[in-house]
Amino acid sequence: MTYVVKPKFHHPELPKNELGYTHRDYEGAVSTLCAGCGHDSITASIIEACFELSVEPHRVAKISGIGCSSKTPTYFLGNSHGFNSVHGRMPSVLTGANLANRDLIYLGVSGDGDSASIGFGQFAHALRRGVNMVYIVENNGVYGLTKGQFSATADRGSKSKRGVTNTDNAIDMVGIALQIGASFVARSFSGDKKQLTPLIKAAIEHQGAAFIDVISPCVAFNNHAGSTKSFDYVREHNEAVNFLDFMSDRMPITVDYAPGTVEMVEQHDGTILALRKLNAEYDVHDREAAMSFLHQYAAKGQIVTGLLYVAQESEDLHGHLNTVETPLNALSAKELCPGSAALEKINASLR
């Protein structure tokens, strides 16, 4: 196969961010995924989010496991740190990296196979511990790399490309994330960047475990009639509860909204999220209500999307462990080894 290198030329009027970069500067290598893969759209959304936030690429660590989704970090942020880990082990590698250097932005990119099957335990524990990260699951409901077997997130009753009906129950990753205490939970669709990009931006700014489940149709193996993760099905059954106009604290709020339609949600670090409510009853701070809302809509075959839950007060793993502000990897020998007198003191306290 001959792939053309994406030309370096860009539109002469392309906007630049605070760092003087265009969104093209946040790209990586050209995707080798199938043409039309939803994952490529998620990649584009991550690029756009980092561009709009003026993220310095060297401050990002992108960590993934194995699978189509886990290949994607190659395709964005070509100047960031990256670690392509063992199948399903992204969360533990990321947790370790985060403990060593709390100053970076951690993007964990995984798929439904990587996170709902082989790495299900890892997924649960990273969120449970509140690791400060963006955990993106590129969820297509099939094993694309092995040609289209049902994954653990495939809905019961949905049909494979060959017409076989899935008889197993599906794991709802959003439901699990809510249950085990993720402090930011969202669901979106690769075909709707207007919804997805602000969610990624908000997740990056969120201090704590932010989980985004992104339905991402597999064009090669799961985009047929009978699939519940196809472009057509998701578009028809998408029940967006809100729409996020992300706003940071640096920007004054100038948009006029009709009263009652928008909720300003202040995050831990002072950034403000403007949530345009599409469903007036939906309360984005009520974990239990969110879970039951999701159940009700899932029973009707609807896919609830939007920012589903954000904790009023969030605390991450470093907060739980009471670690020092300085990243551990920046501590010198003097600080790490305070001398025999200090050791004596500790020992004495334990006697």
Place this chain on the structure above:
Amino acid sequence: MKTTDISAPDYFHKVVDCQWACPAHTPVPEYIRLIAAGRYSDAYMVNWHSNVFPGILGRTCDRPCEPACRRGRVEKEPVAICRLKRVAADFKDDIRSRLPKPAAQKNGKRIALVGGGPASLAVARDLAPMGYDCVVFDQDPQSGGMMRTQIPKFRLPESVLDEECQYILNLGIEFIGGKRIDSMKALLAENFDAIFVGCGAPRGRDLDIPGRQEAKEHIHIGIDWLSSVSFGHINSIGKHVVVLGGGNTAMDCCRSSRRLGGEEVKVVVRSGFEEMKASPWEKEDAMHEDIPIFNFLVPKEFTHEDGKLTGVLFEKVKAEYDAKGRRKLIPTGEPDERFPCDDVLVAVGQENAFPWIERDCGIEFDKWDMPKVDPKTMASTHAKVFFGGDAAFGPKNIIWAVAHGHDAAISIDRLCRGEDINVRPPPQVAVSSQKMGIHEWSYDNEITLDKRYRVPHREKILALRDIKAEVELGYDVELALKEADRCLNCDVQTVFTGQLCIECDACVDICPMDCITFTQNGEEADLRSRLQAPAKTLTQDLYVANDLKTGRVMVKDEDVCLHCGLCAERCPTGAWDMQKYLIDMTLAEQACQSKA
């Protein structure tokens, strides 16, 4: 916005900016691809079909295509389209066997062509193979018109000119050189079936200021002087020369002077440097030959002593613009400046002159004393008389003369067949998908980042020594291939089929130029502001397509599309395809059939 009708030939023609801008609509990307493939003869024939004089135009064309070239909007400089045309001419094989043959049987129609320049020759080339008896009259002994008399040999070697004029004269055309037509009435009386007037704009404008008469011996009209140089009647000039005027004729005058003994040659222009009519590259070439250009100086007087020219006195001016943006030259009040010199060449413009057309012969003239000519059919108010080239609308350039010639030939053919000349044949369009495999296209879609390559020049000392030594040496094969690679293949069009699209955004994500947007439809101004990247070039169309499941529209801004085909490569359903749109202007019938 209304959805785009891509079946209208003009839509995709406009996307091929170079071809659209070319008066003769030469399929530029097509011949550049042929050059890249080493098929120089084929590239030459594509040109010959459209613009008749590839070797001549490849050296002298005013290149309206290059400012239009999309590459110039993507990076700094356009593709060197003109000089690539020369490459085709330089490296072609003997193509004579591929030219049309003289008509085996004449159709009995006789056409008179006044003037043997590019316009008349283009008409004759189109008509002669169809059986028309074409008779070309010229005051000069050889054909070529201004291409021979006004373009210096160091820009256009005689051999190239002779070759391409001969290709046409060999089609069984009667050329009557040395015969000046001095009565239209007499010509009409000879009962030709049609008369084409392509006699150029032969009168150089004079400068009637004090001293003109007294010093006339050393004051020359530019185009007349160039013509005398061309025919070898003049072969020297004084050491100090002042050239008045800022057009290409002035540039040819000053550079010729440098080769005939002019050691200190100056060009003095009324206007500013930027507003000069000369092409930027011609100004550059003149300055490279140590010819300074002085601006904002209005000639006031020729100074003389004992009947001999001693210099030119100039008034200093500055440009001021009124509310309507019209320029006025206002004296600055500074003292006048005098340039001493031995000779002056006046190249301040040229005019049409039709003293030989009796005003009562049925050809109407307008208030500027120009014939009334229909720009589409080139017809005058006399049913049998057509105009073209500089004779039609005043001085333009060779490529316009060729375009006029093609149009006039169609009119003459239709006239002789008794058909309405206002009905014009539609262009010929050929569409073909370029897809060969999942990631394979039958054109080179890899985009090079190379900057424009300079054409090698003859060393200055050698060039100035011989007025016949061509200055530009032309690209060698290696440079030609590299320059050809810069072409973006704008004729390979991005064609979108809404019914096939699943709106996966793959094309939006991959497009390096952010050309593609899926959004709600709206008015054009509104749409232009809502795209992935702002669409501010209003002369470039938006391609709008519907039939999408979500009810949105696909909007593509054609402006800076690289035609790299990545949208089609990343499209999972084939909704995007890269299709070559070859658009060819239909010429008078036979010429089309002889197309390579």
